[in-house]
Amino acid sequence: MKKLSVLILAFITFSLQAQQDLFNEPALVSPEINPDKTVTFKIKAPLAQSVSVSGSLDGENAFAPITYSMEKGEKGIWSFTTPVLPSELYRYNFIVDSVRTVDPANSYVIRDVSNLSNIFLVEGGKADLYKVQDVPHGTVAYRWYDSPGNSKKRRLSVYTPSGYENNTEDYPVLYLLHGIGGDEEAWLGSGRAAQIMDNLIAQGKAEPMIVVMTNGNVYQDASPGNGSSGFPKITFMLPNTMDGKFEETFGDVIKFIEDNYRTSGTKADRAIAGLSMGGFHTANISLNYPNTFDYVGLFSSALGVPMNNVTSKMYENKEAKLKQQMKNGYQLYWMGMGEDDMAMIYKGNENFRKEMDAIGMKYEYVETSGGHTWNNWRDYLTTFVQRLFK
Amino acid sequence: MKKLSVLILAFITFSLQAQQDLFNEPALVSPEINPDKTVTFKIKAPLAQSVSVSGSLDGENAFAPITYSMEKGEKGIWSFTTPVLPSELYRYNFIVDSVRTVDPANSYVIRDVSNLSNIFLVEGGKADLYKVQDVPHGTVAYRWYDSPGNSKKRRLSVYTPSGYENNTEDYPVLYLLHGIGGDEEAWLGSGRAAQIMDNLIAQGKAEPMIVVMTNGNVYQDASPGNGSSGFPKITFMLPNTMDGKFEETFGDVIKFIEDNYRTSGTKADRAIAGLSMGGFHTANISLNYPNTFDYVGLFSSALGVPMNNVTSKMYENKEAKLKQQMKNGYQLYWMGMGEDDMAMIYKGNENFRKEMDAIGMKYEYVETSGGHTWNNWRDYLTTFVQRLFK
Numbered sequence: 001m002k003k004l005s006v007l008i009l010a011f012i013t014f015s016l017q018a019q020q021d022l023f024n025e026p027a028l029v030s031p032e033i034n035p036d037k038t039v040t041f042k043i044k045a046p047l048a049q050s051v052s053v054s055g056s057l058d059g060e061n062a063f064a065p066i067t068y069s070m071e072k073g074e075k076g077i078w079s080f081t082t083p084v085l086p087s088e089l090y091r092y093n094f095i096v097d098s099v100r101t102v103d104p105a106n107s108y109v110i111r112d113v114s115n116l117s118n119i120f121l122v123e124g125g126k127a128d129l130y131k132v133q134d135v136p137h138g139t140v141a142y143r144w145y146d147s148p149g150n151s152k153k154r155r156l157s158v159y160t161p162s163g164y165e166n167n168t169e170d171y172p173v174l175y176l177l178h179g180i181g182g183d184e185e186a187w188l189g190s191g192r193a194a195q196i197m198d199n200l201i202a203q204g205k206a207e208p209m210i211v212v213m214t215n216g217n218v219y220q221d222a223s224p225g226n227g228s229s230g231f232p233k234i235t236f237m238l239p240n241t242m243d244g245k246f247e248e249t250f251g252d253v254i255k256f257i258e259d260n261y262r263t264s265g266t267k268a269d270r271a272i273a274g275l276s277m278g279g280f281h282t283a284n285i286s287l288n289y290p291n292t293f294d295y296v297g298l299f300s301s302a303l304g305v306p307m308n309n310v311t312s313k314m315y316e317n318k319e320a321k322l323k324q325q326m327k328n329g330y331q332l333y334w335m336g337m338g339e340d341d342m343a344m345i346y347k348g349n350e351n352f353r354k355e356m357d358a359i360g361m362k363y364e365y366v367e368t369s370g371g372h373t374w375n376n377w378r379d380y381l382t383t384f385v386q387r388l389f390k
Numbered sequence: 391m392k393k394l395s396v397l398i399l400a401f402i403t404f405s406l407q408a409q410q411d412l413f414n415e416p417a418l419v420s421p422e423i424n425p426d427k428t429v430t431f432k433i434k435a436p437l438a439q440s441v442s443v444s445g446s447l448d449g450e451n452a453f454a455p456i457t458y459s460m461e462k463g464e465k466g467i468w469s470f471t472t473p474v475l476p477s478e479l480y481r482y483n484f485i486v487d488s489v490r491t492v493d494p495a496n497s498y499v500i501r502d503v504s505n506l507s508n509i510f511l512v513e514g515g516k517a518d519l520y521k522v523q524d525v526p527h528g529t530v531a532y533r534w535y536d537s538p539g540n541s542k543k544r545r546l547s548v549y550t551p552s553g554y555e556n557n558t559e560d561y562p563v564l565y566l567l568h569g570i571g572g573d574e575e576a577w578l579g580s581g582r583a584a585q586i587m588d589n590l591i592a593q594g595k596a597e598p599m600i601v602v603m604t605n606g607n608v609y610q611d612a613s614p615g616n617g618s619s620g621f622p623k624i625t626f627m628l629p630n631t632m633d634g635k636f637e638e639t640f641g642d643v644i645k646f647i648e649d650n651y652r653t654s655g656t657k658a659d660r661a662i663a664g665l666s667m668g669g670f671h672t673a674n675i676s677l678n679y680p681n682t683f684d685y686v687g688l689f690s691s692a693l694g695v696p697m698n699n700v701t702s703k704m705y706e707n708k709e710a711k712l713k714q715q716m717k718n719g720y721q722l723y724w725m726g727m728g729e730d731d732m733a734m735i736y737k738g739n740e741n742f743r744k745e746m747d748a749i750g751m752k753y754e755y756v757e758t759s760g761g762h763t764w765n766n767w768r769d770y771l772t773t774f775v776q777r778l779f780k
Contacts, residue, residue, distance in 0.1 A: 029623060047487040049437055097437035101491035107504045107614070108621045114497045120621060132618050137543065141531035144552075153527065162534075165650055224497070228522050231498045231510060233419060260555055 028077065030105040031092075031120045039082045039120065041092070043104065046076025048097045053080050055092025055117065056375065067095070087125025088375060089192065091117040110189045113181035114234035128199075129382060130192040135202035136162030140194050142184070142226075145256035147218075149249030154215060155222035156253065157184045159194050160261070161201055161208035170262050172269035172389040173210045174295075175253070176381070177278030180302070181236035183223035184215040187381075190374045196382055207389040209271075212257055216274075216281055218245045242277060242305070244312025247284045254292075268331075271388050273297030275377045276345075280305070283352070284314050287321040294331040295388050299380040300341055300372050304348015319355070326361040332387055333363040336380035340371040418467070420495040421482075421510045429472045429510065431482070433494065436466025438487045443470050445482025445507065446765065457485070477515025478765060479582065481507040500579045503571035504624035518589075519772060520582040525592035526552030530584050532574070532616075535646035537608075539639030544605060545612035546643065547574045549584050550651070551591055551598035560654040562779040563600045563647060564685075565640075566771070567664030567671050570692070571626035573613035574605040577771075580764045586772055597779040599661075602647055606664075606671055608635045632667060632695070634702025637674045644682075658721075661778050663687030665767045666735075670695070673742070674704050677711040684721040685778050689770040690731055690762050694738015709745070716751040722777055723753040726770035730761040 030042040041053045054067040070078040091110065094101050102109055106118045121127050138161040144153045164171060176193060178186035187193040193211060200206035219238045221227040240246075258265050270293045274282040279301025286296045307315065333356075337349055356363055366383070370376050420432040431443045444457040460468040481500065484491050492499055496508045511517050528551045534543045554561060566583060568576035577583040583601060590596035609628045611617040630636075648655050660683045664672040669691025676686045697705065723746075727739055746753055756773070760766050 043489070045487065045489045047439060048489070096486065096489055096491070097435065099433070099435045099438070099486055099491065100494050101486075101489065102506065104490050105623075106621075107501050107506060107624050109499065109506065111497050116492065116497060116499065123620075131620055132612070132616060134618050137534040137545075139531055139533045141529055143529045144527040155527075222522065226522060228524050230513075230521055233495075234497050 028105045030103050031118075033120065033122060034081070037084045037086075037122055037124070039085055039090075039122070040079060041070065041081075041094070041103065042077055042079045043070070043094055043096070044075065044077050045096050048072075048076075048078070050097060051078040052095045053092055054095055056088075056090050056373070057082055057085070057092060065092075070094075085122050087122050087127040089119060089121050089127055089130050089378070091119055091374075093117055111234075112186075112190060113236050126379070126382075130195050130378065131199075132195055133199055133202070135198055137198050138162050138194060138201075139165065140188060143256075143260075144222075145253065147249055147252040149252050150218050150245070152221050154218075154220075155184055155226060156215060156256075157188055157213040158257075158261070159188075159197055159211040159213070161197065161210070163208065164210070164262075168262070170264040170269070171208060171210045172271070173212060173257060173261070173263050174385065174388060175212045175214065175250075175270070175272040177214060177216055177272070177274030177281050179274075179276030179278055180241060182278075183217065183220065184213050185223045185226075187211075187213045190377075191381065192378055193381065196378065197385065200382065200385060206385045209385070209389060210257070210261055210263065212253065214250075214253055216246050216278055217241055218249065242280065242302075242307070243310050244284075244314035246281055247288055247314040248312070250281075250285050250289070254289075267292055267294050269294075269389065271295035271297070273299060273334075273381070273384055274301070275299040275380075276302045276372065279303070287318065287325055288314050290321060290325045291328045295384075296330065296333045297380070297384045298335045298349070299377050299384075300337060300345065301335065301349060301352075302345055303352045304344045304346075319359070322355065322361060323359055326359060333361075334384055334387065335363055335365045336376065336383070337365070337367050338370040338372060338376050339367055340369070342372060345372065418495045420493050421508075423510065423512060424471070427474045427476075427512055427514070429475055429480075429512070430469060431460065431471075431484070431493065432467055432469045433460070433484055433486070434465065434467050435486050438462075438466075438468070440487060441468040442485045443482055444485055446478075446480050446763070447472055447475070447482060455482075460484075475512050477512050477517040479509060479511050479517055479520050479768070481509055481580075481764075483507055501624075502576075502580060503626050516769070516772075520585050520768065521589075522585055523589055523592070525588055527588050528552050528584060528591075529555065530578060533650075534612075535643065537639055537642040539642050540608050540635070542611050544608075544610075545574055545616060546605060546646075547578055547603040548647075548651070549578075549587055549601040549603070551587065551600070553598065554600070554652075558652070560652050560659070561598060561600045562659035562661070563602060563651070563653050564775065564778060565602045565604065565643070565660070565662040567604060567606055567662070567668030569664075569666030569668050570631060572668075573607065573610065574603050575613045575616075577601075577603045580767075581771065582768060583771065586768065587775065590772065590775060596775045599775070599779060600647070600651055600653065602643065604640075604643055606636045606668055607631055608639065632670065632692075632697070633700050634674075634704035636671055637678055637704040638702070640671075640675050640679070644679075657682055657684050659684075659779065661685030661687070663689060663724075663771070663774055664691070665689040665770075666692045666762065669693070677708065677715055678704050680711060680715045681718045685774075686720065686723045687770070687774040688725045688739070689767050689774075690727060690735065691725065691739060691742075692735055693742045694734045694736075709749070712745065712751060713749055716749060723751070724774055724777065725753055725755045726766065726773070727755070727757050728760040728762065728766050729757055730759070732762060735762065 032040045051070040070080040279298040441460040460470040669688040
């Protein structure tokens with residue numbers, strides 16, 4: 001390390017000139033995950049009147065963000081230590097005198113719609129699945145596919161498992177859909193889908209499969225910042241969301257994947273799942289492409305959202321389509337729901353299950369603690385993918 | 391839009407429950423790029439004593455960040471409007487009562503070493519190359535390659551131009567290296583390499599080529615957050631940086647690319663370039679793999695950094711290796727340098743050119759305004775790739 005230090009010292013002199021602001025390192029460590037699995041946050045804000053930390057800090061099934069006041073100590077450094085936290089991927093922010101900010105000492109952030117939050121991971125339990133482990137890693141590619149149904153090229157993300165590039169076998173495909181406000185990067189960011197797949201495949205618990213993560217907002221060509229709209233103000237209030245257009249043009253996605261990847265192109269090798277709006281999309285895509293998917297997963301599916309004035313062939317003749325889907329058969333129809341999810345969605349799913357019950361259509365329903373959260377969606381993905389293609 | 395509104399209103403009720411904090415949209419617009427190309431920043435901070443905005447806000451060749459005081463207006467909203475800004479990709483932060491923070495109304499951030507900065511783009515000039523335009527888009531893939539020389543699998547980024555997947559032709563390859571504190575994501579983030587390539591190829595100004603962006607910190611397997619070290623505190627003080635190990639094991643990268651992509655595998659179809667530390671790496675790789683690259687690009691190359699106590703075969707017998715490289719021949723040896731770069735680096739390059747002059751080795755040297763900045767490196771990439779493989 002000595003010879004390193006000499007070399008690095010020469011570079012440190014750069015920082016005095018503030019060239020490109022490269023070497024301005026934060027002095028504090030925050031968050032600090034303590035040996036007892038409590039977590040300490042720190043921020044230097046000598047002039048602030050009040051500082052708090054807000055986030056999914058109440059355990060594994062956070063419903064709404066919890067906010068804790070931080071305490072001012074020496075040199076204007078505010079700090080707070082959480083109770084013991086279970087193994088999970090956590091999100092948080094600081095609020096400094098009413099200004100929401102990220103932790104200046106933590107460079108790891110995730111964007112959810114328009115909000116940036118810091119993240120950290122408490123190891124030693126289920127979050128080990130969300131960590132990059134020393135196992136074979138798949139490839140993540142951002143690709144553009146032609147969507148004639150939307151008259152544009154659109155971006156999607158594709159996970160191919162380790163080994164895909166070096167053999168000639170066909171692989172099964174999971175189409176994995178995000179919720180409102182998300183995009184083709186949501187499952188890779190908040191969802192940790194690449195890490196979950198790498199780890200479950202390495203453990204022999206999931207079959208090697210291709211995972212296709214689409215952008216369900218057909219108004220966009222790509223996630224904000226990666227599309228032709230430049231760097232727009234981010235909003236979930238986009239036109240053509242949940243109006244049938246995504247479902248109607250989903251065939252463009254399937255065609256692209258089956259033209260560009262080694263797949264068997266059979267129902268037995270296709271699965272589809274989604275969270276919230278993506279669960280709603282999933283239900284409708286599986287109804288309207290009725291002999292296409294052997295595996296269907298609805299994660300906190302946004303069934304029950306009022307669809308006033310929305311007309312689409314995708315949403316018509318639901319009972320007849322359900323009956324046809326049942327008749328055609330499938331291997332698994334899986335539904336996950338948090339017991340504290342929104343009433344509208346909870347009841348919407350209850351009603352959907354009643355419709356299925358009424359015609360004798362089989363499904364598995366799993367109710368967990370927690371609400372409409374990424375904590376649950378990572379769990380549901382972990383459960384669901386272990387059931388596929390076996 | 392009316393039917394959309396009804397649907398969306400139902401979703402807005404979610405926000406009252408703060409489910410996953412999804413719908414907490416900032417009320418302000420910031421930054422606002424005005425029709426006259428001035429830019430207005432705003433932040434609501436009613437309790438703050440002082441707020442400033444700091445960044446590369448002085449034009450196209452920012453040397454060091456400029457800081458402007460913001461003015462407090464009604465409702466505790468602070469604002470500042472810049473002078474007219476030339477077309478460029480800009481970075482900035484807010485400083486609220488001495489706390490460095492990102493703009494809560496701007497979700498677009500780039501990480502440089504451990505610092506997050508917001509970005510925005512002023513169109514209507516050279517920054518149009520940095521924007522996603524309505525042109526055919528290449529694929530960006532994150533892949534893991536085996537590096538026996540480092541006894542680990544390592545992550546790299548690969549840009550393949552539009553059409554690559556749908557023909558059987560061989561493509562030329564540009565290996566593109568980052569600076570100290572960067573990683574395999576630096577050229578894609580701050581460098582906008584995918585957009586620059588898409589746009590120049592679409593305009594017929596650059597040949598379709600594969601661009602391979604490596605991680606030059608052999609101590610890491612991947613960029614922070616994407617490797618097995620989890621979410622470490624980010625620092626540029628990593629072991630084995632600029633000690634010859636990256637150069638020595640670069641053959642592992644070339645082997646992976648030529649085994650996994652359609653390339654001619656000839657010198658005529660290989661280029662290598664890098665910025666700062668990556669320029670230093672580039673010079674040494676091209677010396678130690680002497681008949682491998684027909685195109686070499688040094689962008690603000692970190693030549694002249696004291697190498698006390700560093701011993702590596704990579705750095706020995708430089709004059710003999712230079713002579714051999716000259717004798718073997720090449721198409722282009724290109725060097726770009728900002729007139730305001732650090733003296734150590736500026737002089738290091740001057741000395742290197744003298745060594746080349748002394749043996750009659752040809753190169754092109756371009757000196758631009760500005761310093762050791764991404765503004766220059768995006769420019770240099772734009773210039774360099776138009777010269778390749780023609």
